[in-house]
Amino acid sequence: MSGPPRGSNSERDLQTVLDRMADGFFALDADWTVTYANDAGRRILRSAMSDEVVGADGSVEGRHLWDAIPGSAETQFHDEYHRAMATQEPVSFDSYYEPLGTWFDVRAFPDDDGLSVYLRDVSERRELERRQRESLRAIQRLYAVSSDHDRTFEEKVDAILTLGCEYLDVPNGFLTRIDDGRQRVEVSHADHPLLQVGETCPLDEAYCKRTIERDALLTVVDASDEGWEGDEAYETFGLETYIGGQVEVEGEQYGTLCFAATTPRGEPFTDTQRTFVELLTRWVSYELERQRAAERLERERNRLDEFASVVSHDLRNPLTTARGRLDLLADDCDSEHIEPVERSLSRMETLVDDLLTLAREGDAVDDPCPVDLVAVATDAWETTDTQRGTLRTAADEFEILADEARLRQLFENLFRNGVEHGGSDAALTVGALPDGDGFYVADDGPGIPEDERDRVFETGYTTTADGTGFGLNIVSEIADAHGWAIRVVESEAGGARFEVTGVEQA
Structure with missing residues (x-):
């Protein structure tokens, strides 16, 4: 459609439909003259055209598109419209329209007489996509910071405060500690003089007072418009924009993590931004708990x-x-x-x-090496006081990842336990579990009653008069240090069978 719809009833009906459209539409003839524009299309073209070419009644019809719009020859609109006319193929593209500050989804349909153009405002969609990209980048950067083991806790918090300020577009980010009715800034990325590290104030004069009274985040986008004038915190800090949440350590109040500005925000924080700040407060809580545990x-x-x-x-x-x-x-x-x-x-x-x-066995095994299970078990048997007992290995080769010295201690204690309870002629067997997930040590002694099997690894548990009660506890500690699990069941001979699982093969 390259000219104004007129004449027949169907053409008038089409014009009515186009005029009612929220999207912009206009038609050009082969010489790039505007032949028709609906209300939305007319508003868009008027905003771009020189004032002197727009009709007194605001009309744009009859104007040469490129002559009427200054600088239009250097735009994507110019290139795409010309391509459509040259190829006689429809084109579609997204482009930013500076005069209106708007992103448009543009679809242009050519014919021999000219070009029909539809413009849909997609600014909200583009803004959502931009925020999604920013959120993804922020999450990726947060992960990089939190997983950086070379940084101290303070360095990590400073990095996430910097990240939060950039993501939320505010100049102040800070972590506070609340103790004995006072707020103290512990870590800060801020230009506000009262939000620097070491600055303190009574809790009654801090925004944090309201923050810790809430289960959810406290958000302020225009403090003077939201009734903060006259509040001691507002009078002290003058913050117009604020978002902050509680930081707890092991269920107890520690302080707050906050972001703020002395100018109004102009729009509410999005759900994604609120979720991001909540994520930061939980991460700080976790790091503080981990630090305290360490x-x-x-x-x-x-x-x-x-x-x-x-x-x-x-x-x-x-x-x-x-x-x-x-x-x-x-x-x-x-x-x-x-x-x-x-x-x-x-x-x-x-x-x-x-x-x-x-x-000395509490430390985790951080760097296990390939070891031959049978060889280590055989060596351990030879250095253990096993009297006249015998050892049988039910595996030819079985290499696992372990600390060899501590694995040897595990075998020595299991062997000593088997001989002590099975007698001087006790027969013990070492082998791999059927699924290859670990190994076992079995004996032919009297076994362990089922109702006592969960207790055998406890410190002090023993059934002999001269037992120390530490042997099997040591075995359990060594297994734990490797990240293995150990349990006791009945062996084929009716004795005890200790099964170690979660073992990684070399």
């Missing part, structure tokens, strides 16, 4: 190291002296009391060894 673990490790040092020095030295004196006494006399004392000293030495092992 500090506790470090203190416990230091106490264990101190304990191990005391055990190693203060208990071993007297035991060594007692052992030497007992040997001298055995050379001087043949007393019936010497053997019981020697057994007691041996039990004490075993107890000290087990305590030291427990104190």
Whole structure:
């Protein structure tokens, strides 16, 4: 349709439809003269044309499109319309229309007489797409920061505050600590003088007072218009825009994470922006909890190291002296009391060894290496006091990823347990589990009652008078350090079968 619709009833009906359209429409003849425009199309063309070429009644018909619109020859509209006319093929494209500040979805349909153009306002769609891209980039950057193990907690928080300020288009981002009725800025990415690191104020004078009273985020887009004038926080900081949420650590209040500006925002925060800030507050809470847990673990490790040092020095030295004196006494006399004392000293030495092992086995295995399961088990059997017991291996080759020294300790304790309960002629078997997920150690002893199997790995559990109660607990600790699971079931011979699963093959 290259001319104004007129004449027949059908053409007048078409004009009525076009005039009622919210989308813009206009028609051009072969010489690029506007022959018709509906109301929306006329408004669009008028906004671009020079004032002197627009009719007194606001009409645009009869004007040469390119002469009437300054600079139009350098636009995408010019290139695409000419391509459509040259090829006589329809074209469609999105383009930004500067005079209206609007994105249009443009569809142009050529014929021998000219060109029909439809323009749909897609600014909202383009704005949504832009925000989605920004949100995706922000999430990607947040992941990169949170997974960067080389940064300290403060460096990570500073990075996410910078990220949040850029994403929300505000100049101030800050993490606060609330304690004893006061707010203190802990980490800051801000240009506001009262929001720098170390700045404090009474909680009554801070926006955070209202933030911690809410389960959800506190958002302000125009404080003076929302009734904040006269509020102590508003008078102190003068923040017109604010969004902030609570930070909790292990269920207890820590402070707030906030973003703010001294100018009104002009539009509400979107659901995506609110969700992003909520995500940041939860991440900070998690990091603080992790940091606190790491500090506790470090203190416990230091106490264990101190304990191990005391055990190693203060208990071993007297035991060594007692052992030497007992040997001298055995050379001087043949007393019936010497053997019981020697057994007691041996039990004490075993107890000290087990305590030291427990104190040192808590660390996770971070760098396992390929080891031959059968070879390690065989070596462990040869260095364990197994009396006249026998070991059978039910696997020729089975390589797994493990810490070899700690795997050897696991076998030594299981072997010692099997012989202690199975007697001097105990028969033990080591093999791979059928699905290759791990391995087992089985014995032909009396077995473990089903109602006690969950307790055997607890510290102090023993069924023998001279047992330390640490052996199987050490086995469990070593398995945990590797990320393995261990359980006890009945063996084919009616004894105990210890199954270790979650083992990665080499």
